[in-house]
Amino acid sequence: MIISNYTLQAVKSSVNLNVVTDAPLPPEIPFENQSASSVGQLLDRSAKELSRNLGTMLKLQSGAERMVEKLLAGAAEQTLIAELGDLVQAKAERRQMWAQQLRQCGAVMTHCQETLPPEQRQCLDVAQEHIQLDLQERFSPPTEVAEAFEQSISSSNDFFDKLLELINLIKNGYLAGYEHIIAAYSEFFKDFNEEVSAKLKDWIKGANEGKEVDLNAGNIRHALNALIKKYSPPNAAAVLFPAPGMFPPPGASREEAEKWLKALGLPATSLRNNGNGTFSVVMDLGPLTTMMNGLPPNVYWITWDNAKFQYWQTGFNAQEERMKNTLQSFTQKYSNANSYHDNFNKTLSAHLNQYADMLKAMLNF
Incomplete structure (x- = not known):
């Protein structure tokens, strides 16, 4: 719409320069006595x-x-x-x-x-x-x-x-x-790539002339556990919403957090009651938990035939794809x-x- 037919209520005498709180005040302008x-x-x-x-x-x-x-x-x-x-x-x-x-x-x-x-x-x-x-x-x-x-x-x-x-x-x-959200989830995904994906080549070895696979389940479990611990509440790295300083103390209401939870497409488990009347939206660590559950408990190295290994690898890769899809979704938003x-x-x-x-x-x- 183009401004046209300019003809309204008297403008107030001053502007509240404190409205935008994160920008410093501009230099004072000497308006008086100017032509x-x-x-x-x-x-x-x-x-x-x-x-x-x-x-x-x-x-x-x-x-x-x-x-x-x-x-x-x-x-x-x-x-x-x-x-x-x-x-x-x-x-x-x-x-x-x-x-x-x-x-x-x-x-x-x-x-x-x-x-x-x-x-x-x-x-x-x-x-x-x-x-x-x-x-x-x-x-x-x-x-x-x-x-x-x-x-x-x-x-x-x-x-x-x-x-x-x-x-x-x-x-x-x-x-x-x-x-x-982009910064927090990108850091999480970067950590996963560095601490898990990049090291899988050292934790998976061929055995029995290629008929079997040795899997270092212990190291994978340890790396996944470390990530889950780092990105779980109450650690700040777990929080997607609200961003630091986004709300005045004490923080966001349940209504605000639920709006962002829905907008992000995250499960209800990502809504966290902070215990002080405020709420936050935290990382969905479901993919890491599923990866953990796919590993045999209480073993370090395990040997599988190729069919068993392929079954495990397919499930593992599917969870990694879930995380990549989440990153792509957040990037689009x-x-x-x-x-x-x-x-x-x-x-x-x-x-x-x-x-x-x-x-x-x-x-x-």
Whole structure:
């Protein structure tokens, strides 16, 4: 929707610069005693800087998309997983810079509005309504944050406060959740590859002229046990949701945890009562448990004929495939969240550029 027919309610006198809590406050702007021309120049610089920060943030998108495509195609190399983790962190830093500049730009635009007569402010109010309505129509809120999204967009807060709340919600309440999930599960899968898959060649040996197979069940069991212990509650490595700092103390409610459990497609056993009135979603270690149960108990080395070994190997590989499918599923969900975030911000930036142009025209009238 293009902003047109600008004609709304008086804008409040200030922007709450503390809405986006993870970005430092921008430098104070000396607004006082500036001419309309100098204020217009300040607005122009601020809008251009906002666009520049958006472009910087989006530059990493193509690289992320290529890595996601490889993971979804079945690649699970440790180097690829590590690179995706680094890219996720880099994008998080760029998003923080974008949010900080949005706060700065909002402060400048608010000051510009306050210098205008009431009839022009009414035009700006209508433009704000157009922007808000278009964002609401184009971007149906994800189920993970739908309730909070609707509360923010229907609140009576100042327009720029509301935008900052939405940016913060999408960034920290939605995308950051999947960034943590990708990081946590990738680390788990990397550990499995290093501690189990990569060592199987040393734990499986041909015997009896190839008619039988010697299997070091003891070492496999020990490695699986170590992984289960590391990724079981109450260890922090077990937690997929909430991400650290995602909720104020004490943590997430059962309702919030159940929404994410459903969104992730995990079994009910992954919902954990933390014992203090909060809940979390933890790793599904079912594949590792099934691998453990497929090993003969109380033996170290065991000799099987080829048929028995093939039966065991098929079951073992099926569980590894389950974990790989889970990683691919989480990767797709992260990709969806990343696209939603970037597209929302691209659309918002385009609207704010139009809004800035309208403000500049009014200041120069």
